[in-house]
Amino acid sequence: MQKGLKLTDILVTIVISIAFGILYKIWGPLYYAVKPFGLHIDQLIYGMWFMAATVAFLIIRKPGVALLAEIAASSGEFLMGSEFGLEVLLYGLIQGLFAEFILFAFRYKRFDLFVISLAALSSCTGSLIMDFYKGYIGDLSTWNLTLLIVFRMIGSILFTGFFAVSIAKALEATGVTNLVRSSSKKDHEALDQ
Amino acid sequence: MNSLFSGKYTWLHSINPSLKLLTLLSLFVLAINIHYLSFMVGFSCVILTLFIFGTGYSYKQLLLLSLPFLFVFLSTSSSMILFGKGETILFKWAYVQISEESLIRGIHLGFRALSFAMLGLIFALTTKPVMLFYSLMQQLKLPPKFAYSFMAAIRLIPIMIEEYQIIMNAQRVRGIEQKNHFLKRMQRLAIPLLSQSIRRAYRIAVSMEAKRFQSNRKRTYYYEVGFSRNDLLFLCYFLVLLGLAYLLSTHYPFLPNTDVRYLSDLRD
Numbered sequence: 429m430q431k432g433l434k435l436t437d438i439l440v441t442i443v444i445s446i447a448f449g450i451l452y453k454i455w456g457p458l459y460y461a462v463k464p465f466g467l468h469i470d471q472l473i474y475g476m477w478f479m480a481a482t483v484a485f486l487i488i489r490k491p492g493v494a495l496l497a498e499i500a501a502s503s504g505e506f507l508m509g510s511e512f513g514l515e516v517l518l519y520g521l522i523q524g525l526f527a528e529f530i531l532f533a534f535r536y537k538r539f540d541l542f543v544i545s546l547a548a549l550s551s552c553t554g555s556l557i558m559d560f561y562k563g564y565i566g567d568l569s570t571w572n573l574t575l576l577i578v579f580r581m582i583g584s585i586l587f588t589g590f591f592a593v594s595i596a597k598a599l600e601a602t603g604v605t606n607l608v609r610s611s612s613k614k615d616h617e618a619l620d621q
Numbered sequence: 622m623n624s625l626f627s628g629k630y631t632w633l634h635s636i637n638p639s640l641k642l643l644t645l646l647s648l649f650v651l652a653i654n655i656h657y658l659s660f661m662v663g664f665s666c667v668i669l670t671l672f673i674f675g676t677g678y679s680y681k682q683l684l685l686l687s688l689p690f691l692f693v694f695l696s697t698s699s700s701m702i703l704f705g706k707g708e709t710i711l712f713k714w715a716y717v718q719i720s721e722e723s724l725i726r727g728i729h730l731g732f733r734a735l736s737f738a739m740l741g742l743i744f745a746l747t748t749k750p751v752m753l754f755y756s757l758m759q760q761l762k763l764p765p766k767f768a769y770s771f772m773a774a775i776r777l778i779p780i781m782i783e784e785y786q787i788i789m790n791a792q793r794v795r796g797i798e799q800k801n802h803f804l805k806r807m808q809r810l811a812i813p814l815l816s817q818s819i820r821r822a823y824r825i826a827v828s829m830e831a832k833r834f835q836s837n838r839k840r841t842y843y844y845e846v847g848f849s850r851n852d853l854l855f856l857c858y859f860l861v862l863l864g865l866a867y868l869l870s871t872h873y874p875f876l877p878n879t880d881v882r883y884l885s886d887l888r889d
Contacts, residue, residue: 443822513741572704
């Protein structure tokens with residue numbers, strides 16, 4: 429057995445992420461269109477940006493996929509000329525790392541909504557840390573900051589948790605996930621008979 | 622991406638992509654450590670100059686590309702200006718509270734977002750993705766299986782966009798309501814798009830391996846990416862002009878010269 433990610437895993441992860449990258453690029457202007465109200469309605473859709481990591485992990489189910497997916501999605505967005513420019517690369521890296529950390533804590537063995545939502549919240553925390561440095565969000569008045577954090581967390585659980593799990597379930601129903609997942613114990617037992 | 626418009630080939634195109642990426646990333650780190658508005662404005666001007674004169678695109682194209690910048694600037698600064706902390710109150714209405722500090726901080730953030738956006742576009746407009754990944758393999762030792770996967774995926778972008786339109790049309794022909802529940806609609810688009818992409822990626826990977834693609838052996842490259850005198854020029858441009866901007870802004874600050882952060886602990 430070869431350890432680590434195979435070419436197939438990497439290629440599939442990156443292609444999924446680039447697809448999300450396109451989505452992010454379409455998403456960006458919408459995000460900016462609702463942002464200037466200042467009441468952080470935009471934060472409800474912020475969770476979209478962490479989705480590549482959990483969707484790719486749910487499909488391939490291997491260590492390192494979440495991080496790679498988030499990096500690939502952000503570089504895809506970056507190379508297409510994102511309005512956010514350079515910062516997407518570092519945000520992607522941090523968000524991917526934070527999601528990966530939660531998945532690692534559960535030893536890449538659990539794929540349920542609870543763990544995926546935890547990974548979503550972790551990515552969310554990563555992005556907030558970046559915002560404290562880059563966006564001085566700590567200098568917002570307290571009620572406004574609370575609103576921002578709560579909205580962003582709700583959004584992450586909604587998109588990166590619920591929506592990602594439902595996408596993965598639907599993809600399993602189509603059968604494509606069998607192409608990329610490593611053979612399970614059940615398959616080996618079936619061969620033995 | 623470069624296919625967006627075609628511009629002239631300029632000296633910025635000839636810079637080693639890895640070096641360009643690392644330089645821009647260090648500028649990012651530098652920018653988030655700038656806390657004085659005058660220097661931030663100077664920093665943005667240095668980048669703006671390169672953006673206008675260096676990228677080789679016509680002013681019309683650049684103007685079109687810069688339109689989203691206005692949004693970026695307004696949206697980044699507005700919530701800080703309206704809801705930021707501060708003591709010298711200029712305007713107050715219900716929850717909105719504009720103070721001198723929050724105004725300066727908001728403008729600072731706007732300039733910061735603007736310079737990141739320009740840095741990103743400078744890179745995206747003057748770098749061919751293929752050359753970037755060849756350079757990453759050669760200069761930064763990125764494993765080929767990652768680099769080639771990226772290049773294959775980037776090639777698939779136009780196909781994916783085409784497929785997106787086909788799916789939209791197919792659903793419209795079958796009379797699927799567009800004003801349906803938002804998540805439902807997203808899912809109906811995402812599932813066919815993703816499943817097709819996974820199948821295609823899988824086929825590409827299988828055929829690459831069938832043709833004996835290996836990551837661990839020493840490779841030869843079709844494109845050799847090296848360094849030139851322009852790389853030095855690029856580094857010097859930033860070193861000299863940013864140094865100049867720093868000196869000017871500290872000695873002759875033309876804008877309020879205070880730290881934009883809210884340092885309540887340090888006051889009293």
